[in-house]
């Protein structure tokens with residue numbers, strides 16, 4: 335018998351020999367209340383059957399038993415009962431997600447195959463990033479994305495809250511930011527921002543799904559919007575030939591100081607590096623954000639600062655990383671910040687180069703490894719979810735959504751076929767904090783667009799972050815993955831996920 339399909343692949347899974355557990359309207363559940371509620375919602379959406387709550391040993395038992403690794407869980411299913419044991423609340427939640435994937439049609443009814451699963455994550459940090467600056471995405475969309483990501487055992491939502499096109503988070507210390515720099519987005523679309531209550535709601539919803547929020551305020555580049563609120567902090571835009579080409583190709587107009595920027599080009603803006611007012615601003619922004627954010631990380635960007643001189647960039651990164659560390663938070667920055675040799679030691683680098691690094695990229699990333707803080711891996715030619723999908727063989731054109739700069743179009747197979755410990759030479763598991771799949775939103779305007787771009791490729795990123803390394807499990811192959819993902823089609827549909835029906839995947843319809 336073939337093994338039931340679980341994504342991301344569990345550390346160990348063994349099919350039992352007995353009959354399956356049958357789910358009926360009489361099925362009872364006992365144990366942890368939050369986990370029972372999560373399971374009830376999942377089963378209701380997938381099957382229409384909601385287990386009844388019972389005291390003591392019910393048919394489905396949801397238990398926390400401390401002692402095993404953080405976030406780990408165990409599932410034992412036989413004909414009579416289902417037991418899910420988490421090492422902690424997160425582990426139990428992940429066990430419930432796996433159980434949701436195991437439920438399958440059984441004639442007219444529903445059943446869970448006899449199976450034993452023992453599972454624990456490979457990496458502590460498993461993230462998705464959503465860019466809400468290029469196009470704004472409201473609280474409900476973000477909450478939906480949290481639910482979707484958590485179902486794949488991802489535990490971090492990185493919000494790219496600011497960029498040249500807009501500032502999306504309200505701050506009491508600097509109200510002009512949202513008053514003057516949040517109203518627009520790419521292509522003349524409306525902007526928007528999160529109030530402090532909105533942000534709190536997102537943080538709380540994430541926590542209920544065992545996710546942290548990692549807020550990013552991108553600087554010293556990607557700061558044109560700051561100049562709309564505080565012209566005195568911003569340098570004039572620096573226009574390159576490359577930018578002229580991008581604006582020719584994708585439309586819009588070149589940036590102009592004091593005018594909202596609605597096109598796609600990057601690398602033209604910079605904060606003033608040698609003005610103390612800049613650091614007062616940075617202190618206000620990260621000070622307030624630290625107080626609003628229970629998670630340990632504050633991301634300060636640092637990517638593509640092409641309009642900032644190299645030594646100015648290093649000076650800025652050194653100061654800002656130290657400022658964040660002094661707030662008691664762990665700074666995170668895109669890997670370019672590793673060119674500053676004095677970046678605060680606790681700073682985590684986020685690598686966005688390719689699966690095979692281009693010249694210079696690995697060296698910058700190495701700084702964070704040498705400092706002992708390590709790396710989050712986001713290889714752009716594999717798990718940048720904003721890259722286009724390939725055209726289907728039926729001859730339809732390359733799908734409209736998405737960009738191509740990172741060796742795109744990016745197939746699901748390419749999103750899957752890389753191994754975290756083989757990206758940067760010498761950087762293996764102990765220096766890798768985890769894996770994160772970014773979704774930039776230059777072309778991504780709606781919740782449906784997010785679903786299409788993320789699913790199924792985000793499942794490949796989840797497997798890279800959670801599952802045993804390539805070669806250490808029979809399940810860690812593209813052939814296995816595509817079959818297992820295909821089996822999730824009906825579950826994803828029941829969750830309302832409008833996934834891209836990639837023809838690389840043998841989708842099951844029920």
Ligand code: TNX
Pocket residue numbers: 600637638668686714718720737774775776
């Ligand atoms: C690069 S890679 C960016 C973003 C763009 C993205 C589009 C990196 C850290 N930054 O500014 O939105 O490409 O794919």
